[in-house]
Amino acid sequence: MTQPYRLSAGGRIDRARTLTFSFDGKRYTGHPGDTLASALLANGVHLVGRSFKYHRPRGILTAGGEEPNALVGVGRDDAHFTPNLRATQVELYDGLTSESQNRAPSLERDYGAINDVFWRFFPAGFYYKTFMWPRKAWTKFFEPRIREMAGLGRSPQTPDAARYAQRFAHCDVLVVGAGPAGLAAALAAAKTGARVILCDEQSEAGGSLLAEPDAQIDGLPAAEWLKTALAQLAAYPQVKLLTRTTAFGYFPHNMIGLAQALTDHEGERSDAQPRGRLWQVRAKRVVIAAGAIERPLVFPDNDRPGIMLAEAARIYLERYGVLPGRRALIFTAHDGAYRTALALHRAGCAIAGIVDLRPNAGGPWVAAAQKAGLAIYPASTIATTDGRLRITGATIKPIAGGSGQRVSCDTLLMSGGFTPSVHLFSQSRGKLVFDATLDAFLPGAPAEACSVAGSAAGVPSLAEVLASGAEAGAAAAGGSAVSYQVTNAPVAQGGFIGAVPYHGDPGSVRAFLDYQNDVTAKDIALAMREGMKSVEHVKRFTTNGMATDQGKLSNMNALGIMSPVLGKPVPAIGTTTFRMPYTPVPFGYFAGYARGELFEPERRTAIHSWAEAQGAVFEDVSLWKRARYFPRGSEDMHKAVARECRAVRNGVGIFDASTLGKIEVVGPDAAEFLNRMYINAWTKLQPGKLRYGILLREDGFVIDDGVIGRITDTRFHVTTTTGGAARVLTMMEDYLQTEFPELNVWLTSTTEQYAVIAVQGPMARKVVAPLITGADISAEALPHMSMVECKIAGVPARLFRVSFTGELGFEINVPADYGRAVWEALMASGKPYDITPYGTETMHVLRAEKGYIIVGQETDGTVTPDDVGYAGMIGKAKPDFVGKRALARKAFAEQTNRKQLVGLLTDDPTLVLDEGAHIVADPAQPKPMTMLGHITSSYWSETLGRSVALALLRDGRARTGEQLYVPLATGNARVSVVAPVFYDPEGTRLNG
Amino acid sequence: MDNLAETTSLSRLFALSGQAGDRRCRPVTGGARFSLRVKQASLGAAGEALGLDLTGPINRAVSSGQRTALRLGPDEWLLLLAEADAASVAASLAQRLTDGLYSLADISHRQTGIALEGAAVTDLLNGGCPLDFDLAAFPVGMATRTIFFKAEIVLWRQDTARFHMEVWRSFAPYVWSLLANVGREYAD
Amino acid sequence: MLLIPCPYCGNRPEIEFAYGGEAHVVRAADPRKEDDAAWTEFLYFRKNPRGDHAERWRHAFGCGRFFNVKRNTYTDHIEASYRIGETLP
């Protein structure tokens, strides 16, 4: 017989359609409207997991997101697999494939259950003490074993095949929870014309009304009222109802994170549409109507499959038409469990008895149970339960003492009352206030523009829940609340926190408190014996509340256990702070679209497509893709770079320098502004001239460099490093706006306005000149470090005579759309000279041969202009520039032995030193050695036929001629200290 | 500035070349752009030179014929012009603002335009832009610099369901791909 | 994510802004007149209060302006924002 526990009528499932699904390889059936949990229960399956630490058999405990036991993996294959889903929230679809977790080889026969036999050796905090000795055993033995045993679920190994969407949204009122309070709040807010977002984690809106067969609202059965309320909301165009949407995080200034499941319920999805959407909602006001969560009772062996929360059992009955068992024992301190007992009784489930901790429980629900003839045991407790993979019975004892009575049952339904869901409110940093009559923390003064309504605020009856929702919604939107007439919904009261009196040896029983982390009442007692007094310490020692459910079921009971032992009232012990996420959110939601190529922008120059077509190898430089070298045939990088270097030194090379940062500095005070920013003097630089500028931070250290051209008296073309472009512009804006607002000068980023093509080498002029109109670029008319505005192939250009290679060179700035065409024109013009495209690697080698620094390579944020030998560039007459005063400090000025830029030549000319390697005077000295400096750049120089290196060396310039050592993995390399210019030190080639 | 088409035979390679787009998302190529910076005292004169009222509020567009000025900050405008108009705009500003207390920088090639249109246009933008596109918060005629995923953009609302986006050229393919990616969720 | 009131653009989301550190750290008009101790203080020493803090932000993906904000570092509540050159309200 299929679905033996499914009732023939009732609930919100569609019996006309049957769905097939599998759990641990076994096939079952269910119906649309089921969750995986309700469908398993309909098939009589309670055993769904093994516990985290002791591997105890566990069953479905709840009907919602607070579920600690029924954690399952779902998905047809590894690319669609999600571990650790709560079966109570997984909507059933045809063909659903699911598996249990934390068991091997099967749920019924789990080797890890050995932990349960030896449970006494695994008390709280055991891992802080146990694995200290011997030290090596930790990595070799304990850690691998623990890793194998611990953790819930398995991580998929293939990339997630699903797409994930993201959306920013704004509203006047965000209502979290679409139960009666949330619906009333949304209706009241919507009436004012406000933009409302109403979200609910469940598949349909309604909350408690989805399992409410008795109550009437405004004369309608609750389910009918729900329909009309939803229809009213749907009629407002400015109201958005998001189901399957969990408000998981409350961030400052009313930013709420929502995780909306879009296709998980639809079956084997196609991946065309996103699986889920992360919403970042900015709400003017938030109404939290998140409801309340039923508490378990803490009694010995309260974790056997078949033991369930009473309200959950009622939801399975009313919403899904499922009986949790055939013979149920009720254990409660709250009237709600009587309602469950009555409903089950009516549906044909035998009630083995109602065990009530309270001596004189009364009220309408108790009276109804009495009238129905159900056996009630007041002032009684449950001392133990039996059954291995399913509960088979329990022993009832009077609290006052006396002999126990075993009753058999296949289900035990418990209720310790309800804990308001204050998680989001707590995340918003709102203060919680303890209510002693409810034994609950309630929302107090809010820290954000939010309010809490309904049972999340501790409101007891349906009538009051609706009223509080309507009031909160109206207040949030500035409207007026309507009132609702509610009949046939008697209030249910009661509750208990802590461990129930159970008359056993406290050392030999296990009464579970935190099901997900396997924390027992005894563990809490142990923590306090070991000196933990604060709830935060107890939490960390025992891990109570530290699982993904964040103690939704256990926090209040932990406080209830601590309070009498510490002799302090609950509020004096405090409660822990809740963090996001409210329930786990798959990583994909946070990644969103930012995967693969869209992870971050990949910036390409206007010439990139040409280099790509030539087979260039690219490297990442900040967000840019830059051509590193252009291999021909089977060349490796070494060969390609050697060829490219030879071409530039002997003929002509062409290089894409477009990524250099560029800033247009314009205004009457442009030169004065640059005087204050850069170390150099700018006033006397004539229009048409270039100067190499060094920029310091205020603390005196080099932060950027670049060539600056004066276009006119009032217009400069500033270049920066590729990586420094944004930083330099921001720094300049900062000084301009906050320190020098009196200067009439403006800054515009022109990095992307121009494609920049460097043509370098003795033949460079022969390549460029034929394309130029409107300027004379002869050596006389356009000497090194000058510039001219002209046209190249008819395209307006800023032509810089500048070199970062040590050869005759030009850098041609053209409007970017023309970059590729001008490049190709230059390639054509250079054909007779075998013009050779070169990449960043060759550029690095050529500049290192000349001793030109690269900021970020020769400098590391602690290097002054003098350290790199550039002190001569400082404009001595200037009263001030950024970093000047810092360099003048006595501590700086008197410091000797600073690291200075030097060149190093290895004794072995074929040895290329490792960049970053250290320099020492005596490699035989005892370790740790005295480090004199480090290698900053190191290359094979094709031009010189040997290796060259730049280094920062203590008192380096004074050490010229000394022989030092660089310890390498391959041995100690002896090096000679030389000046940091290896090629053409006179600079004659530049002026060619 | 010259009219380049008349002086060079070289062809332009636009930042989004090869992308045709569709009705709701389409590259806007060509056009001239300047970043204009003007001191408060010269707003009137600069406005007269351009034939545009620059004294309006920050984050608003003013247009006249094919000239548009988007006020992006207290002293900053993005001028969107026809290419043939660029030289005369530069000249008339130079003529009127003789004290030189302004800055005009050619950024025609720095960025490119994307036209966005359709009933889902604000949903599309909200995939990666954090602004509120309710008409009360972002009315027609509003223009502002903002962010789309990890790219800086300028957004100008030309009509209820029509936007013009400006994006730096090397970020354009990234923005374009994301628009297409987000767009897969919306029918229109 | 904060909602930051730009004095030029109004309330805008935090991701449009860049943080700029403590406000009202004035760079002396003539640094030569500052002694080493004063300059070291200017360079390296900043407040780190739990509570009200005057700090700089830049509306980097917006109007581009630097401005000052009075924010409570514990509650994140922003009490005021004001332009460079204006005094703390």
Ligand SMILES: [Zn+2]
């Ligand atoms: Zn702003």
